Amino acid sequence: MPKAADAVAPADLRSSALTDDLSFLLARANAIALAAGNAALAEHGLKARSYSVLVLAAGDARPSQRELAEFLRLDPSQVVSLVDELQSRKLVERRPDPSDRRANVVVATDAGRELVATARDAARAAEERVHAQLTESDREALATLLRTLAFPED
Numbered sequence: 817m818p819k820a821a822d823a824v825a826p827a828d829l830r831s832s833a834l835t836d837d838l839s840f841l842l843a844r845a846n847a848i849a850l851a852a853g854n855a856a857l858a859e860h861g862l863k864a865r866s867y868s869v870l871v872l873a874a875g876d877a878r879p880s881q882r883e884l885a886e887f888l889r890l891d892p893s894q895v896v897s898l899v900d901e902l903q904s905r906k907l908v909e910r911r912p913d914p915s916d917r918r919a920n921v922v923v924a925t926d927a928g929r930e931l932v933a934t935a936r937d938a939a940r941a942a943e944e945r946v947h948a949q950l951t952e953s954d955r956e957a958l959a960t961l962l963r964t965l966a967f968p969e970d
Contacts, residue, residue: 849946856942860935861905865890867935869898873908874924874932880913881922907931 834840853864862870868888872879881899885892899922902908907928910920924932947955 849943852942852946853939856938857935860931860938862931862935865894866898866902867932867939869895869922870902870907870924870928870932871936873902873922874929878911878913878921878923880916880919881910882919884922902928 850864853867857863857867860867865888869884872884872887877883879887881895882892884890884899885895888895890898899908899910903910906925908922908924911923913919913921947958950958
């Protein structure tokens with residue numbers, strides 16, 4: 817039985833010059849992983865972007881909406897919509913930023929932290945399925961390389 821990625825990539829396209837383009841390969845791998853993650857998170861009423869905001873809000877960093885937008889590389893208006901949706905579900909709260917009264921920080925509620933704990937298992941299982949053909953060593957090397965690209969040293 818063909819894998820999902822093979823089903824949409826006939827041999828004549830898979831041998832094109834585009835498959836030597838690192839940006840294309842990253843984008844395609846991201847699309848495959850995103851589809852799997854969104855499918856796994858759907859049972860929790862989340863998608864990858866809302867899950868990402870919720871995970872960050874459940875941590876100790878207490879990010880502002882601006883910080884969320886910068887870290888997730890999203891337009892600030894997208895973050896506002898994501899936070900609005902999570903807040904309407906009582907999963908996060910906006911609280912005044914103690915260091916800047918003009919800004920709010922986004923903090924997960926108890927319900928939000930509980931949802932993160934259960935949704936994390938679904939997200940990790942989807943990640944495992946997407947990366948099943950990689951060895952543990954390959955996964956670690958890929959994560960190291962992607963961190964280097966995602967967070968270049970200034």
